[in-house]
Amino acid sequence: MASKTYTDRELMVTAAASEIEDSDTVFVGMRLPLIAFQVAVSTHAPNSMAVYESGVVRDSPADGFIHTMCDLPNLNRAVSTTGMIDIMSRLQRGDVDVGFLGGAEIDRYGNLNTTWVQGGEQEIRLPGSGGACDIACMADRTVLLMPHEPRRFVEEVNYVTSPGHSSDGSGRDTHPQAGGGPSALVTSKATFGFDDDGELYLRSLHPGVSESEVVADFPWEMNTAEDVDEGSVTTTAEPATAELELIRTFDPDGFWT
Amino acid sequence: MRYYMTGEVETIEQAVSRIDSGSSIAAGLALEHSIPFAAGHELLRQGTDDLTMIGPISDLLFDQLIGGGAVSRVRAAWAGNVSAGTGYRFREAVENGTVDVEDHSNFSIALALKAGAMGVPYLPTKSLIGSDIFERSDLFLEESDPFGGDQLALVPAIEPDWTIVHAQRASPAGDAHLWGNMGITDPAVGAAENVLVTAEEIVDPDVIKSDPSRVGITRDKVTAVAECPFGAHPSPVAGYYNRDNEYYLEYSTQTKTQSAYDEWADEWVYGVSDREEYESLVERELGITEPTIAAEVQYGQ
CATH class of the missing domain: 3.40.1080.10 (Glutaconate Coenzyme A-transferase)
Incomplete structure (x- = not known):
């Protein structure tokens, strides 16, 4: 196989961007989603709109690299710079189509932990929720992004910062939360969906990655698309040349990607 | 005070x-x-x-x-x-x-302050319930909406x-x-x-x-x-x-x-x-090089 012309994180960005549909209102979080929205709105989703919990609303990429949603290029020529209650109210009313979340730990139902993890004998304190719990509870669907590291995949998360689906097989039907819950997980090796019971299944493998290698990283028997009648496991699309050019424009030094 | x-x-x-x-x-x-x-x-x-x-x-x-x-x-x-x-x-x-x-x-922090700003003891939200932010805290309460019946988290001011x-x-x-x-x-x-x-x-x-x-x-x-x-x-x-x-x-x-x-x-x-002395420690150029000038706004009568 020819050597890859892109990094794992660049592929995660384009896979995440492909989860954004045209005309979506997108709740954009920190890190890779900052780049993923800019790629999506520049390619297949020109009518999508980004809302950021800081109060920023955008319909176009920032004209300059951004570390955070509040860097001046993200404020400059925004659609609006409003406040958090305005943005979170849109989320609570059900007006946000998709939100992005990350996590230090995930279980099979998409519960995420970004607060406390166990490191050997010691509990390690992480920064916490930020807006993640709110997005997880109230967005119509969420897309989860995390590096593909076996220690992150657990039977039970140490702390539910961001609720996923119910563990009784009812997805979000009996869940106390208003939003639709997780719809996809993108790691640095594969993408996953959630079946009707709200459980993860393997959807696509990134080029060069084997199914046996991916499923072995989970402490439970990972279903595949075949197992849950969702077609077959496919190969994740590689970033197109135009997408890579955009990523490298938005993140010229590869800080995030 | x-x-x-x-x-x-x-x-x-x-x-x-x-x-x-x-x-x-x-x-x-x-x-x-x-x-x-x-x-x-x-x-x-x-x-x-x-x-x-x-x-x-x-x-x-x-x-x-x-x-x-x-x-x-x-x-x-x-x-x-x-x-x-x-x-x-x-x-x-x-x-x-x-x-x-x-x-x-x-x-929840936004709503807690908003409740404080509004002079009410709490505000309800559809967020939080199902998370350990809610479960492991004594701060929030769960109540059903008295008008409809949905479960809501109450965030005190x-x-x-x-x-x-x-x-x-x-x-x-x-x-x-x-x-x-x-x-x-x-x-x-x-x-x-x-x-x-x-x-x-x-x-x-x-x-x-x-x-x-x-x-x-x-x-x-x-x-x-x-x-x-x-x-x-x-x-x-x-x-x-x-x-x-x-x-x-x-x-x-x-x-x-x-x-x-x-x-x-x-x-x-x-x-x-x-702060003047502090500023002398900062070597990087952070000034705005591409200003956007907002269109003039007119009030008056």
Whole structure:
């Protein structure tokens, strides 16, 4: 196989961007989603709109690299710079189509932990929720992004910062939360969906990655698309040349990607 | 306790000296934008301690105050370093139990302050339930909507002793123009007993009155006003300077242990007497090179 012309994180960005549909209102979080929205709105989703919990609303990429949603290029020529209650109210009313979340730990139902993890004998304190719990509870669907590291995949998360689906097989039907819950997980090796019971299944493998290698990283028997009648496991699309050019424009030094 | 303004612009030393040890302080309210770092560093220099810090994400400000031993309690949704992830002083203090954390989501801290600002005891939300932020906390209650039946989380009001805001410009009376994203500035100002405004510029009241739609804080809430150019560095201020991203990455590597933090603080906090001297430590060019001039707005009659 020819050597890859892109990094794992660049592929995660384009896979995440492909989860954004045209005309979506997108709740954009920190890190890779900052780049993923800019790629999506520049390619297949020109009518999508980004809302950021800081109060920023955008319909176009920032004209300059951004570390955070509040860097001046993200404020400059925004659609609006409003406040958090305005943005979170849109989320609570059900007006946000998709939100992005990350996590230090995930279980099979998409519960995420970004607060406390166990490191050997010691509990390690992480920064916490930020807006993640709110997005997880109230967005119509969420897309989860995390590096593909076996220690992150657990039977039970140490702390539910961001609720996923119910563990009784009812997805979000009996869940106390208003939003639709997780719809996809993108790691640095594969993408996953959630079946009707709200459980993860393997959807696509990134080029060069084997199914046996991916499923072995989970402490439970990972279903595949075949197992849950969702077609077959496919190969994740590689970033197109135009997408890579955009990523490298938005993140010229590869800080995030 | 509510203090009253002297009616004069103060130095930041004078303004911050009004804040007693043991106070609760909301700060970092516009998330990564316009964080009042100068006021925070002045709190450290004055040795004000036993503080309860309230805010959504705080970025580095809470980490720095914790490193300096000023904080007993944090009521926040996220505390760390947005560029690098971990805030090592926060992490160590929480793991060692020297700082108590009340975990929130961004919306719950926003609603708590909004309830305070509205003068109601709590506000309901569809967020939180199903998370351990809710399950492991005694703060929130679950109730069914008396009109419909949905389960809701009730978020009790928070009323900080002080809210600190770094504004672009303010009048000597404390009326302030803010622009750029607002985060939870408005509810935090409304909920506070006292508001300290630090501003890039103190301007003639006529400047503020020429554009009342841009006023984010009015004088009736304000206890102290200080002129403090560069007062939000390393965070960005729309119209004034960009975020100093490298500073956040350097701070992360420089504060992994308490002794390393102490060295850092000796240079950046205790080693400077005022913000002008502080500015001389910053080598990177952060000025705005591509200004966007807003279209002129006309009021009148």
